[in-house]
Amino acid sequence: MTAMKARRQLWMIATAVLSGALCCPAQMASAPEHQVKAAFLFNFAKFVMWPPEAFADGKKPMKLCVVGRDPLGDELARMIAGKSVRDHPLEFSRITEPAAARGCHMVYIGQEWGKSRDYIAATRGAPVLTVGEVPDFVAAGGVINLVMENDQVRFEINLDSANAAGLKISSRLLTLARNVYVGKWNP
DSSP: OOHHHHHHHHHHHHHHHHHTOOSOHHHHHHSOHHHHHHHHHHHHHHHEEOOGGGSSSTTOOEEEEEETTOTHHHHHHHHHTTOEETTEEEEEEEEOSGGGGGGOSEEEEETOHHHHHHHHHHHTTSSOEEEEOSTTTTTTTOSEEEEEETTEEEEEEEHHHHHHTTOEEOHHHHHHOSEEEOSSOOO
16 A cells, blocks of 8 residues: 555545544545535534633533535534534524624634635634635634645644634644644745
């Protein structure tokens, strides 16, 4: 087995573990892209720690928000229904204005690059995990960017943006990232 093939298999196994999928890699590869991305978002909530002040009390819901009518939102709403993370019930919401993002714990912005910078700016200094999927999302201050690579969903992390938001990202998630940027931005 070549080193490249071994790395690819390891990545597929890691992706399956991260996404919580209990299926074989071929089934993961055949899932619609928005389902795979929704699974990533759901699991990001498990691998990120928010500061205590992000929740009014210990049982306050964790609000996962999607900007606009992105089809990923319907899948995410279905996936998190009735679930919780660290005793916080998961709650789904669609938002259409950047100011509403400060009331979310995670905001998925999707492919609307024109709006991405507004949402990132609106959440600056707040404990909000911003997730996008456009070029330069993490360079603009977003925390996690989803990218397609060889027909697989991968992600990159801006650790400085996470730290500025008071978010702690699990080392397991950092290990799975395609790139982790710290300090001076250097893509």
